[in-house]
Amino acid sequence: MIIDALQYSNWSEKIFRQMNEGGVSAVHVTICYHEDFRETVEQISAWNRRFERFSDLIFQGFTADDVRRAESEGRTAIFYGFQNCSPIEDDIGLVEVCHRLGARFMQLSYNNQSLLATGCYEAEDPGITRMGRQVIKEMNRVGLVVDMSHSAQRSSLEAIEISERPIAITHANPAFWHAALRNKSDDLLKALAASGGMLGFSMYPHHLKEKSDCTLESFCEMAARTAELMGSGQIGLGSDLCQDQPDSVVQWMRNGTWTREMDYGEGSANQAGFPAQPEWFRDNRDFANIAAGLRAVGFNQAEADGIMGGNWLNFFERSFGSHQAGSQEQAEVVDLAKERSHSL
């Protein structure tokens, strides 16, 4: 089973077919970088049309069981996530509403300071805010996973501590391998693992050693060293694949509407656009390369299967239901998903 815990591509039938060819059972797709609640609902609306039109290839995922169903039916379950907390605006009541609509991951911040936590590009990181503490509690209650991929270190450590349920870093790599601002320290990765959390390895060139020239072997050796640090059950993939996107999209990701100057984020004036993918991971058909690479650096088959998807499946199982009344809520959501599936 293959699960990718982060993609933001320029969605098309071609890409959904590639997911199918690659045997990808679940993808966590980003539906928000800067959007407010209403704009996020527009993204959901657009996904509903895709689920209708390409029902032979994809459907909306709500639970871990949906991933198993996708695998057995040869389709891909699409799970929604936010790379920012902008969809809940300043309203804690929107946490439950977003979860009901299908959101399963929400980053507490994206590069900059948010109402909840600090982003990794700020000079200072004061940790989780007053509102952040309230919102984490509410996310725990409803089953919306705290994702700290773009957050700063102290905020991330505090999120792990405050959250009563394991959190995730869906797409980043260890800083010991490539010291990018977005990659994570040993201390943070150890705390994440100790709390039952998950790290998804990114294949986005700015997060890779040697960037676009990174070799598969180097990537898989990094995975092996991370397994020594975190355990092989707490790591998976979060490719950060941004396939077929024009460069205007990465400019919008970085600048949104918060500045009148140009911010190049992980890039630079000379390298302002999307970088080229490494040759061993161009699109969803290439996951087999990674599975083989993991075996080649010494992971056994069970460990490699875990990293390719099994570990995320376990995490989904524990994370997406309501805290107090887990089974009932989950059953309801499954019913809803079945209903949608039957009506197609």
Place this chain on the structure above:
Amino acid sequence: MIIDALQYSNWSEKIFRQMNEGGVSAVHVTICYHEDFRETVEQISAWNRRFERFSDLIFQGFTADDVRRAESEGRTAIFYGFQNCSPIEDDIGLVEVCHRLGARFMQLSYNNQSLLATGCYEAEDPGITRMGRQVIKEMNRVGLVVDMSHSAQRSSLEAIEISERPIAITHANPAFWHAALRNKSDDLLKALAASGGMLGFSMYPHHLKEKSDCTLESFCEMAARTAELMGSGQIGLGSDLCQDQPDSVVQWMRNGTWTREMDYGEGSANQAGFPAQPEWFRDNRDFANIAAGLRAVGFNQAEADGIMGGNWLNFFERSFGSHQAGSQEQAEVVDLAKERSHSL
């Protein structure tokens, strides 16, 4: 001339008449605590109806000249301000739009962390954020005054440093007199004065020594000691008068929609509502008490006149026009105000 740099009352003809009786030429009114852009526009719409209905008593102020006009016509000029940056959401483009609509003050944060700066109730204060630096520059450009009344100390000091134009603390008192979280340190008040900024003294009981029992003499002696610290030209009034408001309003100010628990702010479970005003400042008819009190503690007439309104008038003059093309912009706005006045 009397100028009050902060009121948020349950607006009515009665209150506008009291402004008139009290000889108040200008009031900076809060039109936003938690509102987003669209909700703020609703407040503006409601004020437009009031300007229409009570045109014999009030009109919208855009410039310092409008205060002089109000004085000569025996009316009150109403200037808009925000106690939070929520009206600009995450969009720096809304700074200029809000200024055009009449906003003249905007707090960078209200008690909690915002996208721009830290509020005085947060445990940590990392200073002005990445977006905050961009927004201060834009506020400087268009003539929207940075107000740090509810912000934390480091953020306030950094705002003074980053801003190329003087900033304001429209409603707060010195902490040396009453050590409330909302009151300000000597260091901050000195930095504010050194940069040409203004402090408006609050008559809100939680900011007063002995709260509702505070005496006029104690208040005026505090003003005298503050004048020694800041100079008598950099202080004025910002009463924070919340007349005729039900207690549900102060609960909303404190809790907005950011928490599911109860936050009592400056109050407590036993004292959850609005506190009673001191007997010497019940409403807009009582400013004469303060003018007399200031003379009684030794201010000369010119100094007392400055504190009652002249100092704010000077500040308005320097602050509300565009930075690059001040005079032209200001002239345009005056024309707009005259147009409105003629059409009534």
